[in-house]
Amino acid sequence: MMTSPAVLADGHEIDPWEGYNRVMFGFNEGLDKYALKPITLGYKAITPDLVETGVSNFFDNISDVGSLLNNVLQAKFEAAGEDLARVSFNTTFGLGGVLDVATPMGIEEHNEDFGQTLGYWGMSSGPYLVLPLFGPSNVRDTGGLIVDSITSPISNIEDDSARYAVIGLQAIDTRSGLLEAEKLITGDRYTFIRDAYLQRREFSINDGQSEDYDDENF
Template sequence: MLPFSMRTGALATALALSGMAPVVAGAEEADPLERMNRSIFSFNETVDKYTLKPLAQGYRYITPDIAETAVSNFFHNLRDVNNLANNLFQLKFEGAGKSLARLAFNSTFGLAGFIDVATPMGIERRGEDFGQTLGYWGVPSGPYLVLPFFGPSTVRDGSALIVDVNIDLTNRIDHVPTRNSLYGLLLIDTRSRLLEAEQIVTGDKYLFVRDAYLQRRDYLINDGQVSVQYDEDF
């Protein structure tokens, strides 16, 4: 289940690593646990440096691009089950319909999701998770929280993982070795897609990732209807 939760952190990290350096109003106030969070962040960075990153580099080196794309498509297809459920929880019936259509087309014509046929058809992914659902219905995020192994989160988003994990199809596989192998592959695939972008980060990486995560979550919960500010360098 670590790889599943990492997907949320990867979204924030990808934004942070894009070099946009978002400025989040009140970010310091949202992080009263900064001292503890920094310690956990440092631990996660050490784990990444000596395990995840080398594995991702090896995966990228030996895996053909077409195979990498197929693996990513497969996991995105599984993720559309969560997207469908959370769109319904938020009464976003258009988004739910698109998630259902993506599942139908990609699971059949896309050969179990290995080929993304829905996106070229104009059926874009409408990503939703239970943390977004809670935020949509007005549940406050609570303090920023860095979870061991899982990465950036908040009290609300961290608690919401319990629901998302129970919806996740991979978690319902009874054969433990198969389930763990899929989670491991998802983790490595997610990490490999961040290898180039991470070189852009400058300054305090903790603050960069924190601010990117908070801004990204606000953007997702409000369906892009937010005012984004950037620092003078950008």
């Protein structure tokens, strides 16, 4: 069922493409229901917890490389230094990132991407946008996603089969991390996920300060 458009406090509509977004959301939901989620549940059923943790640590280490780049672009040099330390320790002493040795050392993890960098320097998010396969986004973050994919170490894997295998495993690992969180979804799934995404992105871009939306679903 179509809801009234969500708007920012200044009256700016954040979901003018809701009709399209709901169609794409339904497509993604079907793909998840019949393919990704069953594969993920099977992965969790046969994979020892220790191995699962190692896989998650490996992809977190790759994410730290992106965070390092974006913290530099945002002139957050202290955070960039911590990112560098995390990548250095986890890659060397953590066997390529499979072991997270940086966190017990008290080195803080940062999650920064190019969409956040654009937002940090004042670029508007633009309308909410549901991407095929990737899910919740907006115009700004979609552009950031392209840059993130190009600069990711995974993109530098020359063998196509190996690269696609790593991307597939990353998708499964990401979906695995959402299994518990999705149990919290109530009411209209589309609205809940949209609003949660928008709040989380504003929180991240503003370093803990989120804008207030004039939307009864928040």
